[in-house]
Amino acid sequence: MDASLVISVISLIIAGASFVYSAFNIERDRSKVKAWAEVISHSCHDNEGSRANILRLTVANVGRRPIIIKGFKVQAKGLSFDIPAKDPDFDVVYEFGPGCDNESAMNSLRSDFSTKNTCVALKEGDFFENEIAEEDSHNDMVTMINGTLYEGEAIYVQDIQGNLYPVESCEEKIALFYGQT
Numbered sequence: 463m464d465a466s467l468v469i470s471v472i473s474l475i476i477a478g479a480s481f482v483y484s485a486f487n488i489e490r491d492r493s494k495v496k497a498w499a500e501v502i503s504h505s506c507h508d509n510e511g512s513r514a515n516i517l518r519l520t521v522a523n524v525g526r527r528p529i530i531i532k533g534f535k536v537q538a539k540g541l542s543f544d545i546p547a548k549d550p551d552f553d554v555v556y557e558f559g560p561g562c563d564n565e566s567a568m569n570s571l572r573s574d575f576s577t578k579n580t581c582v583a584l585k586e587g588d589f590f591e592n593e594i595a596e597e598d599s600h601n602d603m604v605t606m607i608n609g610t611l612y613e614g615e616a617i618y619v620q621d622i623q624g625n626l627y628p629v630e631s632c633e634e635k636i637a638l639f640y641g642q643t
Contacts, residue, residue: 535618
């Protein structure tokens, strides 16, 4: 066997192995999101001993690059709507109505709830939790548009680039939440 042929075959094998290793590292070296939902039942500490159910979403960055989570996209019948990842870090009171500067209040509302104030940055291994629905209290899974009530049926995590990541078993957990309430 010719020595140059053996060297060429060995070079080809090494190049192929290097390509596979590089492709593996490229796939591994990016942000990856894992999200899941839980229904949690809390005691209300009242005289009746009643319990309140909460729908909690947990989002974790299981990849090697940081990621910015913009919020949650909720699928309802025929439409989708967004929930910010978090509320702004400050308490705000907006006054609307006669005698108020409604335009200024709307501009302040838009600014306070802008993307920079409602996103969550996750480094490698970081996670955050958001309680998006609580029995007999707030429920971000429901919206009213033009007099029609829409209830969320599925939830996705949305990053700042618009990529959507499914929430594991969210349909089951949403059904469980509404079944218990």
